[in-house]
Amino acid sequence: MQTYLSFDDLTNEEKYEHFMERIAAGEKIEADDWMPDDYRQSLIRLISMHGISEIMGALPEKEWVPKAPSLHRKLAIMAKVQDEMGHGQLLLRVAEDLMAPLGKTREHIMQDLFSGKLKFHNVFHMEAPTWGDAGMIAWLVDGAAIISQSMMLDSSYGPYARALKRICAEEVFHAQHGESIVLALAEGTAEQRALLQDSLNRWWTSLIMFFGPKSAKETGNSNADKNIMYKIRTKTNEELRQEFFTKYIPRIWAIGLTIPDETIHFDESTQLWVYKDADWNEFKQIVSGHGPRSQERLALRQSSYDMNGWVREALAAKKAI
Amino acid sequence: MKALKELIYQLADDDFILAYRGSEWLGLAPHIEEDVAFSSINQDMMGHATMYFQLLEALGEQEADQNAHLRAPEAFRNAVLLEEVNGTGSYLHQPNYDWAFTVVRNYFYSVHKKIRLDSLRLSSYEPLRNVAKKILMEQQYHLMHWEVWFRQLLTSTDEAKRRMTEAMVKVWASFGGVLTLGPYYGEMVKANFIDDENVLKTRWMSAIKKVLNETNTNMLPGEPGMTSGNGRKGEHTTDLQQAIATLAEVYVTNPAVSW
Numbered sequence: 234m235q236t237y238l239s240f241d242d243l244t245n246e247e248k249y250e251h252f253m254e255r256i257a258a259g260e261k262i263e264a265d266d267w268m269p270d271d272y273r274q275s276l277i278r279l280i281s282m283h284g285i286s287e288i289m290g291a292l293p294e295k296e297w298v299p300k301a302p303s304l305h306r307k308l309a310i311m312a313k314v315q316d317e318m319g320h321g322q323l324l325l326r327v328a329e330d331l332m333a334p335l336g337k338t339r340e341h342i343m344q345d346l347f348s349g350k351l352k353f354h355n356v357f358h359m360e361a362p363t364w365g366d367a368g369m370i371a372w373l374v375d376g377a378a379i380i381s382q383s384m385m386l387d388s389s390y391g392p393y394a395r396a397l398k399r400i401c402a403e404e405v406f407h408a409q410h411g412e413s414i415v416l417a418l419a420e421g422t423a424e425q426r427a428l429l430q431d432s433l434n435r436w437w438t439s440l441i442m443f444f445g446p447k448s449a450k451e452t453g454n455s456n457a458d459k460n461i462m463y464k465i466r467t468k469t470n471e472e473l474r475q476e477f478f479t480k481y482i483p484r485i486w487a488i489g490l491t492i493p494d495e496t497i498h499f500d501e502s503t504q505l506w507v508y509k510d511a512d513w514n515e516f517k518q519i520v521s522g523h524g525p526r527s528q529e530r531l532a533l534r535q536s537s538y539d540m541n542g543w544v545r546e547a548l549a550a551k552k553a554i
Numbered sequence: 555m556k557a558l559k560e561l562i563y564q565l566a567d568d569d570f571i572l573a574y575r576g577s578e579w580l581g582l583a584p585h586i587e588e589d590v591a592f593s594s595i596n597q598d599m600m601g602h603a604t605m606y607f608q609l610l611e612a613l614g615e616q617e618a619d620q621n622a623h624l625r626a627p628e629a630f631r632n633a634v635l636l637e638e639v640n641g642t643g644s645y646l647h648q649p650n651y652d653w654a655f656t657v658v659r660n661y662f663y664s665v666h667k668k669i670r671l672d673s674l675r676l677s678s679y680e681p682l683r684n685v686a687k688k689i690l691m692e693q694q695y696h697l698m699h700w701e702v703w704f705r706q707l708l709t710s711t712d713e714a715k716r717r718m719t720e721a722m723v724k725v726w727a728s729f730g731g732v733l734t735l736g737p738y739y740g741e742m743v744k745a746n747f748i749d750d751e752n753v754l755k756t757r758w759m760s761a762i763k764k765v766l767n768e769t770n771t772n773m774l775p776g777e778p779g780m781t782s783g784n785g786r787k788g789e790h791t792t793d794l795q796q797a798i799a800t801l802a803e804v805y806v807t808n809p810a811v812s813w
């Protein structure tokens with residue numbers, strides 16, 4: 234207790250040291266705890282990007298919600314997209330708490346999204362032109378998300394770790410929902426299988442990109458390394474990508490699909506998958522708002538934001554009374 | 555038998571088409587929390603429609619998915635108000651949706667749906683009675699949800715009041731289509747499948763009058779109308795054609811296979 238009572242008297246270096254000791258000991262940092270600015274900034278960057286990606290991620294699948302080809306699929310995909318919005322809500326609340334001491338709110342997050350300052354995940358900049366994509370996204374994109382999010386379940390930041398726990402539990406259902414769509418198509422007619430193969434061809438590169446470049450030198454950005462130092466995450470991009478391959482490549486092959494990379498194979502000597510790397514310049518282009526659907530999706534978000542402006546005003550006026 | 559099926563088609567199609575319109579809002583609601591809540595309501599409603607489609611299947615009608623996706627617009631029995639588009643644009647491209655219209659339509663419909671279910675709970679047709687009881691549990695929450703929105707927007711800024719008033723005039727003009735039980739109404743009532751439509755209508759009118767009173771809003775003039783046709787007779791607008799084309803787009807590419 235004594236150290237806590239005198240905590241305010243410590244120098245910043247001492248506070249930092251104490252903070253790093255807590256992290257090293259596996260303690261969880263909570264919203265009101267002292268934390269270095271750098272840690273706070275890293276969390277805000279990571280969690281607001283994650284939160285807004287959930288929300289932007291609802292848009293490609295949302296395209297298929299009214300069109301889902303049976304009552305059962307309509308219900309399932311609605312529930313799935315609703316979960317994604319729910320994840321966004323949960324994460325934005327975690328981000329809002331971190332931003333509060335800086336005088337920032339959700340409004341800032343939305344404005345940063347519209348101005349292009351806040352990026353969202355590369356996969357959600359891509360087109361989803363067929364029902365096969367509705368299956369592929371839920372199966373493999375959510376599958377990839379499970380792998381990268383599970384790694385952070387033990388994140389040093391308590392509120393994020395707890396939000397992820399709930400999110401990951403739901404993601405498992407999403408991947409099952411996706412797998413069910415994919416299997417129905419894989420076991421269906423030649424046209425249905427073609428729809429599926431076509432969709433895999435379209436999504437493969439995006440899935441490679443999903444985990445980010447192998448090292449900082451491809452993007453000149455060391456956020457991933459910093460996040461490892463702060464124990465916000467525990468694995469490198471490449472480790473996660475290899476995990477994804479190990480889990481999904483055999484399944485993709487098992488249902489008779491071809492991966493659009495002739496070089497892909499498992500190297501027994503290194504115990505690693507060998508594959509054709511993505512073009513990381515293209516990746517940078519996509520996430521900076523120049524992907525095939527980036528502008529349309531942002532425009533959709535923006536137009537819904539604008540058309541509902543009067544509703545937000547009306548609610549704010551009620552609160553003020 | 556014909557009257558019973560007609561009644562269940564009305565119940566199924568009302569929920570199915572309004573849930574479809576609701577699903578177009580997904581990702582576009584006024585705030586993220588509402589997106590989550592509204593989507594949950596739409597799933598419930600689509601689930602209610604599914605239960606009714608299953609009742610119809612048990613009565614010898616087509617299999618539920620076929621019934622939902624393959625019928626011609628004339629075969630739909632939903633009220634025309636419920637098929638009306640959410641606004642201009644499409645859910646994919648430049649939607650200019652009207653939240654006031656959505657709130658009023660859903661609130662007025664929810665009030666009626668509750669009254670209708672309370673009557674169906676005592677229906678002479680047991681399977682309908684059972685389904686009504688199940689649906690009522692969820693319906694309670696939907697009604698509360700829309701009532702909160704309705705009251706909040708009606709008692710807030712001038713702009714919100716203006717938009718809500720305009721939406722009420724629009725909804726009133728065709729709410730008569732929800733209130734009617736259609737051409738087989740006499741048989742439905744005689745067989746005790748449901749109460750007289752005039753009884754249900756009186757209950758609905760007094761519920762609406764009460765909430766308008768409490769929000770210092772003038773009661774709407776005259777009787778609710780049926781300006782764009784009687785959906786219970788299979789009269790519909792191009793809005794329904796567009797809805798069916800969208801909701802069946804994938805299914806019709808091959809109705810024989812599983813998806």
Ligand SMILES: [Fe+2]
Pocket residue numbers: 287316317320400404
């Ligand atoms: Fe998610």
Ligand SMILES: [Fe+2]
Pocket residue numbers: 317375378403404407
């Ligand atoms: Fe998901």
